[in-house]
Amino acid sequence: RWVIMPGFHSILLRGPPRDDFLFGVMRLMRLSTHPNVLFENWANRYGSTYRIPLLLGSHAIVVSDMKAVTHIFSKDTYTYVRSPGFRAVIDQVIGRGLLWVEGDIHRRQRRTMNPAFSPTVIKRMTPAFYDATYKLKNVWDKMLDSNAPNAAVEVEMHEWHDNEASVRLALFPGITVKGKLIHHSYVLRLDTIGTTVFGYHFNSLEGKKSAVEESLRIYNTTIPTTLGKLALSLYMFLPWVGKLPTKRKQLNTNLSESAREMLESIMVNQNQDQARDSQILDESIVELFVKEAEDDGVDLQSPEGKEEVLAKMKNLLIAGSDAPGIILVWALIELARHPEIQKRVREEVMATPGAELEWRILQSSCPFLDSVLSETLRLHPTVGETHRMANEDDVLHLKEPILDSSGQLVDCIHIPKGTSIIIPNHYLNSSTSIWGPDGLNFNPERWMGTYLSRSGDEPNDAISERRRLWTFGDGPRICVGKAFVMVQLKIVLAVLLRHFVFELPQGPNTPLDFHLSLVRRPKVKGMKGAAMPFLISRVD
Numbered sequence: 001r002w003v004i005m006p007g008f009h010s011i012l013l014r015g016p017p018r019d020d021f022l023f024g025v026m027r028l029m030r031l032s033t034h035p036n037v038l039f040e041n042w043a044n045r046y047g048s049t050y051r052i053p054l055l056l057g058s059h060a061i062v063v064s065d066m067k068a069v070t071h072i073f074s075k076d077t078y079t080y081v082r083s084p085g086f087r088a089v090i091d092q093v094i095g096r097g098l099l100w101v102e103g104d105i106h107r108r109q110r111r112t113m114n115p116a117f118s119p120t121v122i123k124r125m126t127p128a129f130y131d132a133t134y135k136l137k138n139v140w141d142k143m144l145d146s147n148a149p150n151a152a153v154e155v156e157m158h159e160w161h162d163n164e165a166s167v168r169l170a171l172f173p174g175i176t177v178k179g180k181l182i183h184h185s186y187v188l189r190l191d192t193i194g195t196t197v198f199g200y201h202f203n204s205l206e207g208k209k210s211a212v213e214e215s216l217r218i219y220n221t222t223i224p225t226t227l228g229k230l231a232l233s234l235y236m237f238l239p240w241v242g243k244l245p246t247k248r249k250q251l252n253t254n255l256s257e258s259a260r261e262m263l264e265s266i267m268v269n270q271n272q273d274q275a276r277d278s279q280i281l282d283e284s285i286v287e288l289f290v291k292e293a294e295d296d297g298v299d300l301q302s303p304e305g306k307e308e309v310l311a312k313m314k315n316l317l318i319a320g321s322d323a324p325g326i327i328l329v330w331a332l333i334e335l336a337r338h339p340e341i342q343k344r345v346r347e348e349v350m351a352t353p354g355a356e357l358e359w360r361i362l363q364s365s366c367p368f369l370d371s372v373l374s375e376t377l378r379l380h381p382t383v384g385e386t387h388r389m390a391n392e393d394d395v396l397h398l399k400e401p402i403l404d405s406s407g408q409l410v411d412c413i414h415i416p417k418g419t420s421i422i423i424p425n426h427y428l429n430s431s432t433s434i435w436g437p438d439g440l441n442f443n444p445e446r447w448m449g450t451y452l453s454r455s456g457d458e459p460n461d462a463i464s465e466r467r468r469l470w471t472f473g474d475g476p477r478i479c480v481g482k483a484f485v486m487v488q489l490k491i492v493l494a495v496l497l498r499h500f501v502f503e504l505p506q507g508p509n510t511p512l513d514f515h516l517s518l519v520r521r522p523k524v525k526g527m528k529g530a531a532m533p534f535l536i537s538r539v540d
């Protein structure tokens with residue numbers, strides 16, 4: 001039995017040395033192009049559970065042992081909580097909604113939200129998903145028609161631009177023509193989450209502008225300074241850093257304020273029953289939140305009462321509008337990098353009867369499209385690591401024993417209250433020890449039935465681990481929008497692939513980099529900001 005003390009005393013576990021006197025391995029983790037590979041190297045060297053040095057002599061324990069990880073996630077809301085630093089960031093950017101609360105209050109808020117994400121409600125959302133995707137298709141059709149119907153058009157999938165910004169039309173190599181650009185992936189998300197979750201039409205694809213959209217654009221295109229990048233890492237450990245008057249703090253405040261203004265207008269419209277689509281929810285999520293506050297005796301006319309409901313709405317808006325777009329961009333990148341896979345998914349979608357996949361067909365058809373989606377989520381999780389703090393003393397039992405720093409085998413670790421824990425989701429999703437030698441490759445085939453039966457020994461632990469995705473977290477805090485986004489992404493991809501071919505600007509081997517804001521987003525190497533252009537053309 002081994003006792004691990006937090007901070008300087010956590011010396012019994014092995015782990016990488018402090019590569020930076022001040023920051024430990026924090027900069028290495030944050031700035032690494034492939035953090036999952038970094039964690040893989042550490043796991044190969046130190047075992048599935050080890051200690052890493054962080055800021056100013058502090059440490060965290062990285063847990064990638066499957067039994068221990070399952071235990072931490074399952075006890076999440078009680079024993080392992082979000083760290084005070086992470087909560088400080090959430091508080092500043094989004095406010096005290098679901099992402100911020102802990103314990104019983106968290107459980108209650110989840111209960112309130114559940115009806116808004118039930119299968120019945122998601123089923124009713126499908127027309128709205130199609131609607132937003134067809135609006136995007138129409139925009140692209142017009143771009144193709146007005147220029148050269150058979151030529152490829154360059155569209156920016158995730159940088160935030162003005163509607164009037166120009167795009168290059170790839171008529172012939174080297175010749176560019178100016179056209180109109182809409183920040184396609186983002187408006188798609190804003191429109192669908194508005195209609196489906198809040199019962200409100202933003203109409204961003206029709207060119208209607210909102211302050212929150214502008215704030216998100218600035219937020220996501222501002223390249224953090226070196227100091228800003230460090231401040232972002234420091235937030236997690238020193239909450240007071242969030243109070244320093246940095247540019248990022250100003251951006252956080254602007255984003256938060258504009259989201260508040262917009263959501264206040266939703267509440268006003270809601271009261272007046274305007275701009276409301278009551279077809280989807282019997283009660284809109286706003287009504288569910290208002291009801292919850294009233295049950296709690298909160299005065300909704302008071303600024304604090306209003307702030308409470310707004311914080312819950314902001315949580316959904318911000319948590320639900322960025323990640324799906326990034327995953328969509330990653331799916332299109334992988335399909336453009338693998339034209340033969342893109343062709344196969346398109347053939348599958350086109351062979352499915354009907355122009356649209358209705359709910360029943362959506363559930364059971366297009367297994368290869370499902371596999372492409374799972375494979376994208378596996379390799380490109382938007383949250384690479386889960387940070388937690390032990391809220392009370394606990395014991396972690398390991399599936400595989402590890403060697404401690406004195407060379408002894410241990411299979412059980414005592415975790416004292418206050419210990420920082422990191423679960424490397426991205427590494428768990430891609431580790432070659434779990435997924436096999438091709439764990440880092442994009443191979444949707446692994447999700448098809450044939451791959452599993454090929455191993456000849458299912459079901460067993462190794463296979464169920466292989467099928468497990470950590471992209472949405474797990475346990476009581478698992479992403480509330482998981483089912484919503486799986487249906488949304490399947491529909492968006494099915495419609496877009498039926499009509500358009502996607503290519504990267506310099507072909508399948510276009511070099512990529514990442515843009516660092518609160519989350520990482522892919523970009524074309526060498527381009528300014530989070531630029532991720534695609535060449536689109538019509539399917540023959």
Ligand code: HEM
Pocket residue numbers: 098099100110193197315316319320321323324327381382383386471472473474476477478479480481482484485
């Ligand atoms: C592909 C898209 C998405 C990904 C990869 C994603 C991922 C995640 C992850 C990793 C967590 C944290 C789990 C934890 O702390 O253990 C989370 C939480 C959350 N997500 Fe998502 N998410 C996505 C889409 C959405 C959507 C569409 C919505 C809303 C409509 C949403 C709303 C939330 C909320 C409210 C939480 C907090 C849950 C809680 O603390 O109980 N997410 N998500």
